[in-house]
Amino acid sequence: MPESRGRIRIWDLGSGLPLAGIRDFLQETFGPAIPCSPPRRLLPDARVPALARALLAWRVSDPGRLSSPGGGFTRSQLETMARVLRGESDPAERLSCPVSGPGLASALGAFVPSNFDGGTRHLVFTSVLPVTWDAPDCRYHARSVICAFPSVVSTSGAVEGPARPRALYVARMMGLTEDEARKKYIGRYLEHGDGRLAEVAKGLAAQAVFYGLTGQPFCEKESCRLFNARWQEQLVDAQVGSGRFCEQHLRFLKGLRRP
């Protein structure tokens, strides 16, 4: 058996994803050096309001202004966040409560069991929308994966993070309605509830595990599962079209399995 490199634990937080298949992918990719536990719900219903309160402290109300944690929130916002955490929200609700990515990981750290035991890599799959501040751009951007302790894979982030095709914006400028433009470019970008999110989430989870192993979650090759896509088409191509790792990362994975 190869030397143990810790284990992966998978937590569901209202992601709506088929996590058993994602677990199998991670086990095939990294095992047997890194065993991957079966997915479990992160929280019982009774603890959801406590996490919702913790996350609302990190809510970003204006994407164009750097916000500090600790702002107040309304009862309605608390109920909305709780629905997001239970996986009962609609897309508009998910987009209404973006949370600072580092804040999200920090708040989740208090809810993930045995977070600091040696070598366990916790992955939380959620529909909460994480955002991070981009200093040169002076605004928050949505993120599909937050590499931290625990790491977070977000379905909302995969839909909202990478930009949609330029042609879609041009079509809107040329007078097409949102619905017409959507029909014209359907399939070229992810939508909320998109069946391809399950496949995309596998690669995002692999990025988080690579971060834990090497400190480097991303790859420059566009056909690699670890490619940090800026555009939706790149994300879909890398994760669904290619669905493979590049030669360099395949070699790394082979080395990981070597006794």
Ligand SMILES: [Zn+2]
């Ligand atoms: Zn690669």
